[in-house]
Amino acid sequence: xxxxxxxxxxxxxxxxxxxxxxxxxxxxxxxxxxxxxxxxxxxxxxxxxxxxxxxxxxxxxxxxxxxxxxxxxxxxxxxxxxxxxxxxxxxxxxxxxxxxxxxxxxx
Amino acid sequence: xxxxxxxxxxxxxxxxxxxxxxxxxxxxxxxxxxxxxxxxxxxxxxxxxxxxxxxxxxxxxxxxxxxxxxxxxxxxxxxxxxxxxxxxxxxxxxxxxxxxxxxxxxxxxxxxxxxxxxxxxxxxxxxxxxxxxxxxxxxxxxxxxxxxxxxxxxxxxxxxxxxxxxxxxxxxxxxxxxxxxxxxxxxxxxxxxxxxxxxxxxxxxxxxxxxxxxxxxxxxxxxxxxxxxxxxxxxxxxxxxxxxxxxxxx
Numbered sequence: 001x002x003x004x005x006x007x008x009x010x011x012x013x014x015x016x017x018x019x020x021x022x023x024x025x026x027x028x029x030x031x032x033x034x035x036x037x038x039x040x041x042x043x044x045x046x047x048x049x050x051x052x053x054x055x056x057x058x059x060x061x062x063x064x065x066x067x068x069x070x071x072x073x074x075x076x077x078x079x080x081x082x083x084x085x086x087x088x089x090x091x092x093x094x095x096x097x098x099x100x101x102x103x104x105x106x107x
Numbered sequence: 108x109x110x111x112x113x114x115x116x117x118x119x120x121x122x123x124x125x126x127x128x129x130x131x132x133x134x135x136x137x138x139x140x141x142x143x144x145x146x147x148x149x150x151x152x153x154x155x156x157x158x159x160x161x162x163x164x165x166x167x168x169x170x171x172x173x174x175x176x177x178x179x180x181x182x183x184x185x186x187x188x189x190x191x192x193x194x195x196x197x198x199x200x201x202x203x204x205x206x207x208x209x210x211x212x213x214x215x216x217x218x219x220x221x222x223x224x225x226x227x228x229x230x231x232x233x234x235x236x237x238x239x240x241x242x243x244x245x246x247x248x249x250x251x252x253x254x255x256x257x258x259x260x261x262x263x264x265x266x267x268x269x270x271x272x273x274x275x276x277x278x279x280x281x282x283x284x285x286x287x288x289x290x291x292x293x294x295x296x297x298x299x300x301x302x303x304x305x306x307x308x309x310x311x312x313x314x315x316x317x318x319x320x321x322x323x324x325x326x327x328x329x330x331x332x333x334x335x336x337x338x339x340x341x342x343x344x345x346x347x348x349x350x351x352x353x354x355x356x357x
Contacts, residue, residue: 004340008333015329018322022195058235066235074233075191078226082187086334089177093341 136245137290139231139238146297151243154220157251161220168214172348178338182210183222185334189327190226190249196319204327205286208279209334211254212261213349223250248289257282272332280328287316 059065142150169176189206196202210219224246230236237245257278264274295309338346 004336008336011329011333015326015333018326019194022197022199022322026195026197026199058232071234075193078191078229078234079188082184082189082191085184086181086188089181090337090341092177093338097341 136227136230136237136249137241137294139235140240141238142241142244142293142297144240146293147240147243149243150241150247150293154224154243154246154251157217157220158224158246161217164215164218165221168218168349172345175345175348178213178342178345178349179210179218179222181334181338182213182219183225185209185331186219186222186226187229189330190230194323194326196322198319200319202316202319202323204323204330205249205253205283206327206331207250207254207286208257208275208282208327208331211257211282212275212278212331212335213346213351216251216254216258219254220246220250223254244293245290248293249286252289253282253286256285272335275335276328276332278328279331280324283324283327284317284320287320288313291316 165179169179186206186209189204191203193201193203205223207219207223210222224242227237227242227245227249228239231239231242231245260281261274261278264277265271269277291312292309294312295305298308299305300308300311
């Protein structure tokens with residue numbers, strides 16, 4: 001393995017560890033949705049249970065809260081689009097590099 | 108201790124620091140309907156000049172280097188991926204990254220505002236995450252303030268001749284953290300606390316957001332470095348077009 005490859009692998013492992021470790025060290029933690037805590041602080045500061053003055057359009061359209069499974073589906077779609085684009089172009093770059101290297105070898 | 112050993116110790120120390128942080132709570136974009144209309148309009152208005160500048164900057168870059176559109180797409184995709192991954196944090200709650208550092212480093216901060224707002228609109232409409240009324244405020248924090256700080260830090264590191272990858276790491280992670288500082292300030296301005304006013308309120312929001320975001324900021328920094336290494340290896344000509352390779356070498 002080249003040095004760059006090694007660095008990349010090590011960096012990715014570190015990133016994965018940072019992401020995963022809290023899950024094991026903080027047993028029983030909720031890992032709740034990120035919106036809730038912010039709203040709690042708002043309620044705390046204003047002293048009353050804050051009522052948002054506008055509901056998300058999607059929730060208005062379907063007339064209720066977004067089912068949690070559907071939400072994760074949509075998040076996956078978002079990730080999928082992103083990963084797809086990155087992987088597609090990265091693949092193209094890698095192949096192009098290969099061909100260019102071969103050409104320069106023949107010369 | 109040789110260089111390598113020093114690095115390992117430093118890394119271990121950083122880990123200890125990160126995991127020693129006391130549990131608090133979590134955060135992300137400002138929720139739909141949580142900012143009074145006055146503030147929604149204000150932040151929206153502030154964001155507009157940046158968006159126009161971003162549009163013009165992208166147009167200019169693309170007309171000069173048409174090929175760099177692939178890198179731009181990758182920068183946008185990077186924001187898509189990173190802002191969709193909810194990652195558990197030391198505080199026992201989840202939050203997600205911004206991914207705007209990469210675009211800011213490669214294309215300049217104003218270009219990222221366009222990439223960022225696309226993601227924010229997607230999340231606001233389809234995911235009920237963030238919101239259309241708070242779009243202006245969220246755009247300002249995630250797609251404008253964060254990238255500008257990233258860009259500034261990247262340039263500063265370059266000027267100080269810091270190792271390029273360290274510079275990129277710092278730029279991406281501090282930009283990520285700064286996004287949440289701005290979110291706190293935005294909420295604080297809208298909800299000043301009764302005793303202590305805006306500043307006390309900002310401190311309160313920050314105490315909620317910062318510990319959750321810190322490890323994620325580090326992950327974001329690492330991922331940005333990884334993707335830059337990848338691009339440097341395989342897409343050298345595009346990066347040279349963007350002026351990233353020349354002068355960027357240490």
